[in-house]
Amino acid sequence: MSRCRPGRALAALLLTGTLGLSACAVPAGDQQNGTSELTVFAAASLAAPFTRLAEDFEAAHPGTTVRLNLAGSADLAAQILAGAPADVFASADEANMAKVVDAGMAAEEPRNIATNTLTIAVPAGNPAGIAGFADLAAAGVQVVVCAEQVPCGAAAEKLAQNAGILLAPVSEESSVTGVMGKVVSGEADAGLVYVTDVRASGGKVQEVPFPEAKEAVNRYPLVRLAAAGDSGLADAFVRYVGADEGRRALQEAGFGVP
Amino acid sequence: MSRSNTVPLPRWVLAGAAAGALFLLLPLAAVAAEVNWAEFIPLVTSESSLAALSLSLRTAAASTLLCVLLGVPLALVLARARFPGKRLVRSLVLLPLVLPPVVGGIALLYTFGRQGLLGGALEAMGVQVAFSTAAVVLAQTFVALPFLVLTLEGALRTAGTRYEAVAATLGARPWTVLRRVTVPLVLPGLASGAVLSFARCLGEFGATLAFAGSLQGVTRTLPLEIYLQREADADAAVALSLVLVLVAVVVVGLSYRSAPARSADTRSAGGRSATAGAAD
Numbered sequence: 119m120s121r122c123r124p125g126r127a128l129a130a131l132l133l134t135g136t137l138g139l140s141a142c143a144v145p146a147g148d149q150q151n152g153t154s155e156l157t158v159f160a161a162a163s164l165a166a167p168f169t170r171l172a173e174d175f176e177a178a179h180p181g182t183t184v185r186l187n188l189a190g191s192a193d194l195a196a197q198i199l200a201g202a203p204a205d206v207f208a209s210a211d212e213a214n215m216a217k218v219v220d221a222g223m224a225a226e227e228p229r230n231i232a233t234n235t236l237t238i239a240v241p242a243g244n245p246a247g248i249a250g251f252a253d254l255a256a257a258g259v260q261v262v263v264c265a266e267q268v269p270c271g272a273a274a275e276k277l278a279q280n281a282g283i284l285l286a287p288v289s290e291e292s293s294v295t296g297v298m299g300k301v302v303s304g305e306a307d308a309g310l311v312y313v314t315d316v317r318a319s320g321g322k323v324q325e326v327p328f329p330e331a332k333e334a335v336n337r338y339p340l341v342r343l344a345a346a347g348d349s350g351l352a353d354a355f356v357r358y359v360g361a362d363e364g365r366r367a368l369q370e371a372g373f374g375v376p
Numbered sequence: 377m378s379r380s381n382t383v384p385l386p387r388w389v390l391a392g393a394a395a396g397a398l399f400l401l402l403p404l405a406a407v408a409a410e411v412n413w414a415e416f417i418p419l420v421t422s423e424s425s426l427a428a429l430s431l432s433l434r435t436a437a438a439s440t441l442l443c444v445l446l447g448v449p450l451a452l453v454l455a456r457a458r459f460p461g462k463r464l465v466r467s468l469v470l471l472p473l474v475l476p477p478v479v480g481g482i483a484l485l486y487t488f489g490r491q492g493l494l495g496g497a498l499e500a501m502g503v504q505v506a507f508s509t510a511a512v513v514l515a516q517t518f519v520a521l522p523f524l525v526l527t528l529e530g531a532l533r534t535a536g537t538r539y540e541a542v543a544a545t546l547g548a549r550p551w552t553v554l555r556r557v558t559v560p561l562v563l564p565g566l567a568s569g570a571v572l573s574f575a576r577c578l579g580e581f582g583a584t585l586a587f588a589g590s591l592q593g594v595t596r597t598l599p600l601e602i603y604l605q606r607e608a609d610a611d612a613a614v615a616l617s618l619v620l621v622l623v624a625v626v627v628v629g630l631s632y633r634s635a636p637a638r639s640a641d642t643r644s645a646g647g648r649s650a651t652a653g654a655a656d
Contacts, residue, residue, distance in 0.1 A: 190607070192606070192607045192608075196610070260506070260507065262589065265590065265604050265607075267604055267605070267607045267608035267609075268604075268607050268608075287591070288506075288507035288589060288591065289507050289588075289589025289590050289591050289595065290589075290590055290591055290592075290596075291585075291589065291590055292585075292590060292600070292603055292604045292607060296585065296589075296590070299586065300589065303485050303486075303489055303491060304489070304490055304491035305485065305489050305490055305491075305506045305507070305589075
């Protein structure tokens with residue numbers, strides 16, 4: 119009989135452990151002890167400027183902690199629709215923002231905070247000698263783009279159609295980081311990525327700018343969510359990003375600002 | 377080991393087992409519940425879905441074959457040969473089991489890629505692995521090989537060396553011993569190792585994405601197609617997930633169909649398995 123006891127203790131421990139875990143999973147909207155938390159869901163491409171803005175915002179609002187959740191816009195939108203506790207959402211495209219707005223989960227009309235355009239990234243030394251957009255369609259050039267299903271791929275497709283050229287990519291990646299990876303490693307001769315990706319790579323790839331790029335501009339909408347715990351604080355963050363500090367941080371990362 | 381299950385298990389073990397089974401099955405049930413059944417057939421028979429499924433089955437079959445060709449000798453050496461540093465070699469061989477697949481993909485990139493260790497030599501021979509179906513097979517083999525080696529090595533240790541020793545004393549040459557005694561003894565183990573490898577190949581994602589890229593019909597296997605569809609069409613992603621689950625269930629089911637055959641190696645194990653376990 120006594121041999122059963124450790125077992126029971128273990129079971130009890132497991133049970134309390136599980137309860138403890140599930141307690142942790144409850145949305146953190148606590149505002150005791152004069153501290154407040156702001157959860158910002160932002161597109162992965164906003165990582166650099168938003169990390170800086172979050173720190174500056176915390177400094178300007180003592181007692182505030184900004185939690186950044188950085189991921190692909192489609193993932194973030196799906197998480198918000200599934201009830202993830204978010205106060206602010208910054209999307210890398212209008213389509214994913216529309217999903218959240220259409221579900222009635224936005225507290226206001228989204229505002230565009232930044233624009234991004236595509237550019238050609240080539241490995242150091244530009245081994246295939248890419249000089250412009252039309253060179254991407256040349257025979258033997260290994261081009262990597264985003265798949266049509268993701269915003270960077272839709273933009274690439276639009277540019278190719280406008281220019282009347284047929285891209286035959288060797289790979290259609292599901293994210294722009296996938297494209298960057300293939301260019302940085304030298305697997306691809308060229309990749310269509312965002313201007314901000316080249317800027318963030320710190321010289322690991324070279325850029326071949328092309329004038330046609332401005333025909334496909336990606337807009338980044340930002341919105342306060344209806345479920346925001348502290349709507350005043352969320353609103354302050356949204357205004358902060360749209361103000362001079364925010365614009366400067368975005369511009370330095372290579373974004374265009376409206 | 378005990379073939380007579382007369383001693384009942386403590387009750388908390390059963391409760392734990394139930395919780396474990398529930399933890400594994402509930403998410404699968406949730407996927408099935410989420411499927412848009414009205415659209416299921418059109419979603420899974422779209423051109424891109426069929427291309428992905430067919431590519432997955434073909435590459436997993438090729439990779440499994442490669443796993444058998446490379447894994448059988450490896451398992452034999454690990455189970456039978458004696459050499460210094462064997463323990464280290466075994467840990468290194470099993471590394472892909474615990475390595476995040478994307479790390480495997482990056483490692484393969486710097487080995488077989490255009491700028492990689494062997495890239496120059498391969499290019500000189502006119503072989504380009506990058507962005508080809510061969511890259512998918514390499515990625516799958518890399519992550520699945522340890523499954524075959526581990527399973528087969530276990531079977532070899534359990535089978536023991538008694539019959540091999542007898543055959544050798546009767547004058548059989550090493551090749552004959554291997555062919556007539558060792559391999560037939562561990563055939564069930566080899567089969568389940570191959571099935572496990574095939575299943576692992578089917579599910580391979582990270583290494584393929586990092587190493588091979590993603591192009592319909594060439595490198596975009598079913599898991600990559602699911603990952604991509606999730607961006608645009610959640611219903612399609614869920615439907616394809618269910619297809620992958622069903623394929624996996626069929627594969628695992630087939631491997632357990634060979635269970636009666638496997639009792640042969642349990643029998644030959646007899647009391648030896650205890651010593652084999654202790655030796656490990």
